[in-house]
Amino acid sequence: MLRIKPKKSLGQHFLIDHNILDKIARSLEAGPDSPVIEIGPGTGALTQYLIRHYQDLTVVEVDQRAVEVLHDLFPDLRIISKDILEVEWTDIIINDTPRSVIGNLPYYLTSPILFKVLDNSLFFREAVFLIQKEVGERIVARQGTKDYGILSVQLQRLATVKLLFNVSRHAFRPKPDVKSCVIRLQFDKPALSCSLKNFKSVVRTAFNQRRKKMSNSLKPLTGDHQLPESVINRRAEELTPLEFEDLALLLEKQGVLTH
Secondary structure, three states, X not given: OOOOOOOHHHOOOEEOOHHHHHHHHOOOOXXXXXXXXXXXXXXXXXXXXXXXXXXXXXXXXOOHHHHHXXXXXXXXXXXXXXXXXXXXXXXXXXXOOOEEEEEEOOHHHHHHHHHHHHHOHHHEEEEEEEEEHHXXXXXXXXXXXXXXXXXXXXXXXXXXXXXXXXXXXHHEXXXXXXXXXXEEEEOXXXXXXXXXXXXXXXXXXXXXXXXXXXXXXXXXXXXXXXXXXXXXXXEHHHOOHHHHHHHHHHHHHOOOOOO
């Protein structure tokens, strides 16, 4: 279904392996009546399989060339012709039914899209994304490892994360220079006890200087405020997602961070 030439500026690498495409579509755990949003469908390689399984499908595509192809192939498909990072979810979602979101994400936009979904996780029940393998390994990394970082903490606190399977670079046109994988995020974790803004701020500040102990790495955020003994002499990579949440909540209660 390569009906247009991939644009380097959009980071387009079209998946052409139909076995992999079908496997990705089946990786969603949504029922056939559940609403599904596909990010970056391109010319519909994955879309054709999603339509077979899900009756309520919406796609978001920024490339106008691809939008025209999608209109021709799937006349009844709901298409949002817009950059996903500029989309307001409330413009797409018309009721309170949790959505599933799926897509083959451009490698250079993976983190911004993941954080956009994470910031609006109340809208979603699950997400299945094809991403760079290196990023997938960071998402599922355990505390104390070199891959454990901002993505790991934030996603693991708000979702159950799982790396489902790897995808060869030979399954794409053009072939990317990196390996890929498919991950699933299930947004089944309890709500944060602190604000999302402060949770993210504590995590980001701590990992910006990950080699330093928390007493120093958090100074840009907390100044000379004394941190609890349980974290003061530890590094960011040693704390669990729940410990970061507890720390953010404590700093809120002490007035160091505001809601």
